[in-house]
Amino acid sequence: MIRFEQVSVTYGDAAAPAVQGIDLTVPEGELCLLVGPSGVGKSTLLQAVSGLVPHFTGGTLRGRVTVDGRDTRTHPPRELADVVGTVGQDPLSHFVTDTVEDELAYGMESLGLAPDVMRRRVEETLDLLGLADLRERPLATLSGGQMQRVAIGSVLTTHPKVLVLDEPTSALDPAAAEEVLAVLQRLVHDLGTTVLLAEHRLERVVQYADQVILLPAPGAAPLMGDPAAIMAVSPVHPPVVALGRLAGWSPLPLSVRDARRKAGGLRERLTGATAQGHGGAGATAEAVAVSGSAPAVISGLGVRRGRVEALRRVDLTVAPGETLALMGRNGAGKSTLLTTLAGMHEPTSGTVRVGGRTPHRTKPRALLRHVGLVPQEPRDLLYADTVAAECTAADQDADAPAGTCRALVSRLLPDVADGMHPRDLSEGQRLALALAVVLTARPPLLLLDEPTRGLDYAAKARLVEVLRALAAEGHALVLATHDVELAAELADRVVILAEGEVVADGPTGEVVLSSPSFAPQVSKVLAPLPWLTVPQVARALEARP
Amino acid sequence: MSAPRATRGTALHAGAWWLWALGLATAASRTTNPLLLGLLIGVAGYVVAARRGDAPWARSYGAFVRLGLIVVAIRLVFACVLGSPIPGTHTLLTLPEVPLPDWAKGVRIGGRVTAEGMVFALYDGLKLATLLICVGAANALANPSRLLKSLPGALYEAGVAVVVAMTFAPNLVADVQRLRAARRLRGRPDRGFRALLQVGLPVLEGALERSVALAAAMDARGYGRTAQVPPAVRRLTSVLTLGGLLGVCAGTYGLLSDTGAGYGLWVLLAGLAAALGGLWLGGRRCVRTRYRPERWGPRACLVAGSGIAVAALMIAANAYAPDALHPPAVPLTAPVLPLWPALCVLAGLLPAFIAPAPPAPAPRGHGAGAPRSAAPFTKEPSR
Numbered sequence: 011m012i013r014f015e016q017v018s019v020t021y022g023d024a025a026a027p028a029v030q031g032i033d034l035t036v037p038e039g040e041l042c043l044l045v046g047p048s049g050v051g052k053s054t055l056l057q058a059v060s061g062l063v064p065h066f067t068g069g070t071l072r073g074r075v076t077v078d079g080r081d082t083r084t085h086p087p088r089e090l091a092d093v094v095g096t097v098g099q100d101p102l103s104h105f106v107t108d109t110v111e112d113e114l115a116y117g118m119e120s121l122g123l124a125p126d127v128m129r130r131r132v133e134e135t136l137d138l139l140g141l142a143d144l145r146e147r148p149l150a151t152l153s154g155g156q157m158q159r160v161a162i163g164s165v166l167t168t169h170p171k172v173l174v175l176d177e178p179t180s181a182l183d184p185a186a187a188e189e190v191l192a193v194l195q196r197l198v199h200d201l202g203t204t205v206l207l208a209e210h211r212l213e214r215v216v217q218y219a220d221q222v223i224l225l226p227a228p229g230a231a232p233l234m235g236d237p238a239a240i241m242a243v244s245p246v247h248p249p250v251v252a253l254g255r256l257a258g259w260s261p262l263p264l265s266v267r268d269a270r271r272k273a274g275g276l277r278e279r280l281t282g283a284t285a286q287g288h289g290g291a292g293a294t295a296e297a298v299a300v301s302g303s304a305p306a307v308i309s310g311l312g313v314r315r316g317r318v319e320a321l322r323r324v325d326l327t328v329a330p331g332e333t334l335a336l337m338g339r340n341g342a343g344k345s346t347l348l349t350t351l352a353g354m355h356e357p358t359s360g361t362v363r364v365g366g367r368t369p370h371r372t373k374p375r376a377l378l379r380h381v382g383l384v385p386q387e388p389r390d391l392l393y394a395d396t397v398a399a400e401c402t403a404a405d406q407d408a409d410a411p412a413g414t415c416r417a418l419v420s421r422l423l424p425d426v427a428d429g430m431h432p433r434d435l436s437e438g439q440r441l442a443l444a445l446a447v448v449l450t451a452r453p454p455l456l457l458l459d460e461p462t463r464g465l466d467y468a469a470k471a472r473l474v475e476v477l478r479a480l481a482a483e484g485h486a487l488v489l490a491t492h493d494v495e496l497a498a499e500l501a502d503r504v505v506i507l508a509e510g511e512v513v514a515d516g517p518t519g520e521v522v523l524s525s526p527s528f529a530p531q532v533s534k535v536l537a538p539l540p541w542l543t544v545p546q547v548a549r550a551l552e553a554r555p
Numbered sequence: 556m557s558a559p560r561a562t563r564g565t566a567l568h569a570g571a572w573w574l575w576a577l578g579l580a581t582a583a584s585r586t587t588n589p590l591l592l593g594l595l596i597g598v599a600g601y602v603v604a605a606r607r608g609d610a611p612w613a614r615s616y617g618a619f620v621r622l623g624l625i626v627v628a629i630r631l632v633f634a635c636v637l638g639s640p641i642p643g644t645h646t647l648l649t650l651p652e653v654p655l656p657d658w659a660k661g662v663r664i665g666g667r668v669t670a671e672g673m674v675f676a677l678y679d680g681l682k683l684a685t686l687l688i689c690v691g692a693a694n695a696l697a698n699p700s701r702l703l704k705s706l707p708g709a710l711y712e713a714g715v716a717v718v719v720a721m722t723f724a725p726n727l728v729a730d731v732q733r734l735r736a737a738r739r740l741r742g743r744p745d746r747g748f749r750a751l752l753q754v755g756l757p758v759l760e761g762a763l764e765r766s767v768a769l770a771a772a773m774d775a776r777g778y779g780r781t782a783q784v785p786p787a788v789r790r791l792t793s794v795l796t797l798g799g800l801l802g803v804c805a806g807t808y809g810l811l812s813d814t815g816a817g818y819g820l821w822v823l824l825a826g827l828a829a830a831l832g833g834l835w836l837g838g839r840r841c842v843r844t845r846y847r848p849e850r851w852g853p854r855a856c857l858v859a860g861s862g863i864a865v866a867a868l869m870i871a872a873n874a875y876a877p878d879a880l881h882p883p884a885v886p887l888t889a890p891v892l893p894l895w896p897a898l899c900v901l902a903g904l905l906p907a908f909i910a911p912a913p914p915a916p917a918p919r920g921h922g923a924g925a926p927r928s929a930a931p932f933t934k935e936p937s938r
Contacts, residue, residue, distance in 0.1 A: 060775050091777030103768035106715070106776070108700060109610075111563060115846035120777035122842035129847065146563060146914070148610045165776065354736050378742035390737035393753060407742040433760075451742065 011172060011204045012036040012059055017073035019054050019063055028054045031231040032073070034223065038171070039202040041194065041218055043209065043237070045246055046225035048436055048466045052208040055225070056174050059206060060096040061087040078171050092121055095165025099177040101157040102149075110152075110160055111136075111145045117168045131167045139163045139193055154340040155186025159193060166197070173197065175207045179214055180463060183339040183492045184527050187214050194218070210466050213248035213495065213531055216241065217265035238262045246467045249495055250531040252544040256551070269535040276547075280539055283550040304329055305455035305486040306351055306381070310360030313343075313350055313510075320346040321510045323360070328486045330454060333477070335501035335518070336490040337528055343510040344490035345386065348457045351488070352383040364455060378408055382453040386460045388444035389432070397435075398428035400447060408451035418446035422476055438469030445476070455486045462493045474499055498522060498530035498542040518542065558854075561608065561911035563847060569697035570705060571855035572906075576693030578862025579903050582869035583685040586880040587678040590892040591900060592685045598903040599692040605907040607695045608914065619691020623684030630680030635668050639676060641884055643669025675884035704845065709837030712779070719769065726765065730758045782842045789840075796833030802826020854909055861905035868899035 018030035029051035036042045044052050057063040061082040064071045075082045078093045095117075098104055107113045114135055118128045136142045139159045144152065152160065158178055165173065175194075179187035195218060197203040209215045216222070222240040224233045233240060238261040241251045250269050254262040257276050263269035306328040313321040321343045328334055336344045349355055350362060353369030362369055365380035372380075385391065394400040401415035408414070419426060422442040426435070432443060441461060448456065458477075462470050477500055481487055491497055497504055497518065504521040506514040506528065514521050519540050522528045533542050541547050559565045576599070583595050600620075607613040636650070650665040700721065703714040734754035735746075744750060773779075806823025872895065873880055879893035 062771055062775060066771050066774055087771075087775045088777045088780050091775060091780070094775070096772070096775045098768065098772065100768070103765055104772040106719070106769070106773055106778075108698070112846070117776045119843050119846055120780055122780070122782075122844050125844060125846065128844065132846070150611055168777070349736070352740060354739060374739045374744060375742045377739075383740050385737055385740065390734055390757070391740060393741075393757060404741070448740070 011038040011078060012206065013074075013076045014055075014058075015074045015076075017058065017071065017075055019051070019058060019069055019071050021067070021069040026229060028069075028228075029225070030229055034232060034234050036204060036206060036221070038204055039198065040220040041198045041205045041207070042221045042223060043207055043212075043215060043219035044223045044225070045208070045212060045216075045240075045244060047227070047246055047468055048210075048438065048464075050225040050228050050230075052225060053176055056096075056176050056206065056208055058082065059172065059174050060094045061085060061090045062096070088120075091117060091170075092168050093170055094172045094174060095162075095168065095170035096174045097158075097161045097165060097176070097178060099180055101154075101161035104161045104164070105149050105157075108148055108150070109145075110141060110147050110149065113149060113160055113164045114141075114167050117164060121168055123168075128167075131169070135163045135167050138166070138196065140189075153186065154182050155189045158182065158186070158190050162190070162193060166203075170203070172204045172206065175205065177209055177464075178207065179209060179211060184214075184494065185339060187211075191215060191218060210246075210464065211493075212246065213250065216248055216251075217268075237264055248531065249544050250535060253532055253535060253547065256544060256548055266531055266534045269531075273535050277536055277539060279554070280536065280541065280547065280550055283554055305365055306488075307363045308347075308351075308360070311347075311350065311357050311362060312359035313346055313355050314358045315346065315355070319510055321350070324507075324510075324512055326505065326512070326515075328455065328488060330486050331481055331484045332503060333481050333487040333489070333501050335497035335504045336488060336507060337492070337494075337497060337504060338507035338513075340492075342507040344507055345459055346510075347507070348383055348459050348488065348490055351455070351457060352381055353377055375407070378451040378453065380453055381455045381457065382448035382451065383457040384441070384444050384448055384459065384461065386463065388441045391444045391447055392432040392440070395431055396428060397426055397430050397432065397443065400432060400443065404447040404450045410450050410452075415446055415450040418449050419443060422446050436469075437464040438466075438472070441465070441469075441473070442476070449480075454484070455488070456480065458487065458489045458491075460491055461489060462491065462496050470496065494522065494528050494530045495543075497528075498533070499545075504528070558909055558912050561606075561913050565911045566849060567697070567858060567910050568705075568849040568851045568855040569699075569701040571851070571859040572697035573693045573702060574859035575862030575903070575906060576689045576696075578859075578864070578866040579692075580686045580689035581866035582900065582903075583682060583689060585866075585869045585873055586896070587682055588880055588882055588890050588893070588896075589678055589681055590890055591880065591896060592678075592681045594892075594897055594900045595685050595903070596688050598900060599689055601904060602907045602910075603692045603695050606910050606913060610698070612698045613695045616691050616695035619687055619694065622691075623687045626683050626687060627677065627680035630676050630683070631673065634672055634676030636664065638663040638666055639669070639672030641669070641672045641675045643671030643885065645670035645887065647673065671884045671887055674887065678882075678884065701849070704848065707834050707838055708841035708843060709834045711841060711843060715778070723762070723766075727758065727762055730761050734758060780842055781840050784840050788836060792833050792836040794833075795829045795836065799826045799828070799830025799833055802829060854911070857909055858906045861902050865900055865903045868902070869896060872896040872899065 013035050014032040017032040018027045020027040032055065044055060046052055054063055057067065058071065058075050059077060059082075063069060065086045071083070077090060080090060080093060082090065105113055106116050111132060114132045115128055118131065136145055139162065141156070141159060141163060144156060149157065149160065162173070162175075162178070178190055182190065191214065194205055194207070198205055207215065216237055219237050221234060222237045224240050224244050226233065226245060233243070241247050241262050241264065242255070250266060251262055251264065254269060254272075257273075259269075259272045263272060304327050306326070308324055308326040311321055311324040312319065324347065336347060338344055346355065350357060351364055351369060353372060353374070356370045364377070367377070367380060369377055369381065392400055394403055397419065398416070401419060402412070404415040405412050419442070422445060423439055426439060426443075432440060435443060461473060465473065474496070477487055489496070489501065501518045503516065504514070504518045505512055506521065506525070514525070519542060522530060522542065523533055523537065523540065526534075530542050532544055532547065533540075536547070541550070561567075579595055579599055583592060586592065603616050607616065647668045647670050649667050652663065652665040655662060655664065700718045703718060706714045731751070731754060734757055735750055738744070738750055738754065802822055803826040806819050806821070806826050809819025809822055872893070876893055876896070879891065880896060882888060882890040
């Protein structure tokens with residue numbers, strides 16, 4: 011269905027091609043997963059299928075890409091619109107119209123289909139994707155998962171033979187991601203659509219894939235094959251595969267179900283060993299509340315944003331050196347809680363104290379020393395046009411001695427040159443730079459909103475190390491995240507929010523084990539044993555050979 | 556006849572709402588009687604309250620009302636400070652007058668403020684405010700982008716550009732707010748003009764990136780596919796459109812000047828016909844079809860008709876009772892509500908009863924107010 015013949019792509023004046031030596035065929039009706047570390051050219055490969063590379067992005071494409079027999083060199087993206095449907099990571103930038111039904115019809119209108127055909131297909135697609143109740147809703151009022159389903163539906167109505175998706179679940183909470191994946195499953199099984207998909211969060215998708223294409227490193231030739239075989243050699247892999255590799259299972263399990271069947275022996279070996287805490291250096295919240303030195307104390311907090319009550323009766327105390335993960339579905343109030351701690355909203359009821367001060371009444375310059383927030387889009391914090399200028403500005407903002415920020419950057423990002431533009435950094439590097447800028451004022455309380463969005467496993471591992479070191483130095487960390495694996499690895503305590511209220515609050519082990527949607531893969535495999543992450547299991551196995 | 560629930564199938568043609576609103580606006584432009592203007596505002600407001608949905612654009616009505624109030628206020632301040640050409644005897648207060656040089660004769664800053672001048676300014680401002688509120692009502696009842704769907708095929712691409720530009724503005728405002736809030740996190744003040752200037756560049760960068768992403772998405776979804784048209788037809792299209800537009804210009808000039816009144820009308824009509832022919836031929840290049848176009852049914856006729864009737868009756872009333880429609884500011888008199896014109900205005904209420912009623916508001920939590928609110932997930936019927 012999709013054929014790459016000796017394809018290489020070189021952008022503009024880049025010295026080396028973004029991808030090269032691609033020579034592979036994706037057969038019809040398969041769900042094919044594209045994996046690899048950041049920056050190996052996954053998006054380039056996907057855009058080459060829809061013809062956006064090179065017609066829209068520029069650059070030189072050597073070799074030949076054919077989709078359903080059409081050569082992308084002679085067919086611009088609009089001439090491929092009836093064969094290939096493309097959905098990106100951010101559905102909002104994909105929408106042209108303003109209601110669900112119009113959006114579904116837009117592609118068909120462009121192709122000039124007859125009105126009765128359009129009507130029939132819109133109805134079918136509404137049913138297929140479970141969108142019938144939402145048909146007249148304005149797009150701006152949908153939740154993240156609903157938007158992503160509409161975006162998929164909007165390209166399905168033209169009955170494409172190939173569906174190309176770039177990180178469709180990265181921005182979604184676990185439940186919404188399952189919604190989207192269930193839809194993809196149905197398309198492959200019921201309609202025989204060929205799906206080519208790139209995703210960083212492999213733990214969500216790898217068990218559904220028929221084939222995996224691995225781009226191991228920039229410029230390296232791709233490997234394609236059976237998911238289990240590729241996962242055995244892949245530098246990026248989900249925790250369940252890491253556990254399988256650790257325990258030496260063959261073939262490697264890809265889903266929790268497969269792993270549980272093989273895990274009997276491992277569970278026996280681990281019974282009796284005690285799960286070692288991770289981090290866990292923080293004093294207990296109660297002890298600190300008494301002494302009054304907690305970095306953040308929230309009591310009876312309520313916040314309204316417009317007509318929506320974003321938070322209701324929230325009580326929370328964060329101890330020094332404690333790492334706390336805030337979880338919950340999109341729109342549950344996680345970001346509002348963080349921004350309230352940073353003084354960006356005035357509470358409608360209750361009190362917030364950060365380092366003994368009321369954040370929304372404190373001058374930003376003074377508040378900087380008590381709390382630092384890295385927002386969901388770290389780019390929002392960066393204004394200067396070089397890394398060095400950004401560091402100088404951060405030193406001035408925080409009244410820190412010159413060079414403080416640069417020293418932090420060198421620690422977090424050893425290989426970044428002074429003259430680079432923040433925009434040219436990768437997602438992970440940009441996050442590290444924003445983190446360094448915030449840390450320049452040495453705030454005892456550090457807040458991070460969705461820090462792992464768009465990070466590959468290597469960047470995530472580096473981030474975990476950095477954050478652990480910060481916690482050990484006594485910084486209190488609060489992370490708002492959908493990433494259950496990150497929470498399991500890093501957090502001492504997990505707080506789950508729903509509709510603006512705290513519905514669970516306790517040590518990570520207890521909270522995530524009691525909730526199937528927030529449990530990490532390792533704990534699902536080893537339940538009822540209390541292990542959460544692969545490194546924990548590895549340590550326990552080393553201790554008891 | 557009772558009104559059905561508004562769904563996509565029964566929704567009123569957007570053009571009908573705009574004709575209705577423009578009818579009310581025309582009526583408003585024909586009177587300065589504050590009671591009649593108030594009645595027009597009331598009629599528009601009542602219909603909006605009865606028939607608007609809960610979409611984001613439906614909430615723009617409030618913004619238009621505020622804009623109208625600002626217009627009235629500005630008109631009053633100007634009349635107060637710059638004086639008014641209306642001669643008046645009732646002095647309200649005297650502002651210190653700024654002496655101006657000789658060449659600025661006729662301009663006055665400060666000085667006497669008369670009750671007559673202020674009343675005249677109030678009537679005038681109220682008229683403008685009513686016009687704005689009528690446009691706001693149309694905007695709230697029918698999304699302007701729905702109106703663009705009724706454009707001929709040849710103009711479709713220009714229409715999309717307008718729609719995209721319109722959705723762009725709210726995004727830009729949201730970006731500015733987000734980035735100004737982010738400045739706080741760097742310990743810099745988030746208010747003031749400097750803050751706005753410093754976020755300017757990142758906001759524009761973000762906007763540019765979003766536009767490029769949207770352009771890529773539209774291209775991949777088949778935007779701009781064209782049909783093959785013989786070169787002769789293409790050339791004829793250009794000739795007709797250009798020639799037609801020239802004819803329209805020449806004809807209008809002829810009509811407005813003294814000399815060309817004889818041929819002006821004919822040139823104008825011929826030009827118009829040629830331009831329409833060009834548009835129609837141009838539409839053949841476009842392969843697009845329309846999904847569920849709105850139908851112009853009897854209800855649409857009635858709604859549009861009620862607006863046109865209000866306008867026509869008010870124009871007729873102007874000939875019949877001009878004094879009642881334009882209460883004089885000198886001498887000061889209390890305006891009276893003329894009975895027949897007032898009844899005519901009430902004809903504009905018809906849509907509140909015959910237009911399809913909006914669906915019941917979504918239950919709380921569906922968050923019509925917030926894009927990020929927690930809408931309950933609709934589970935798949937089968938896995």
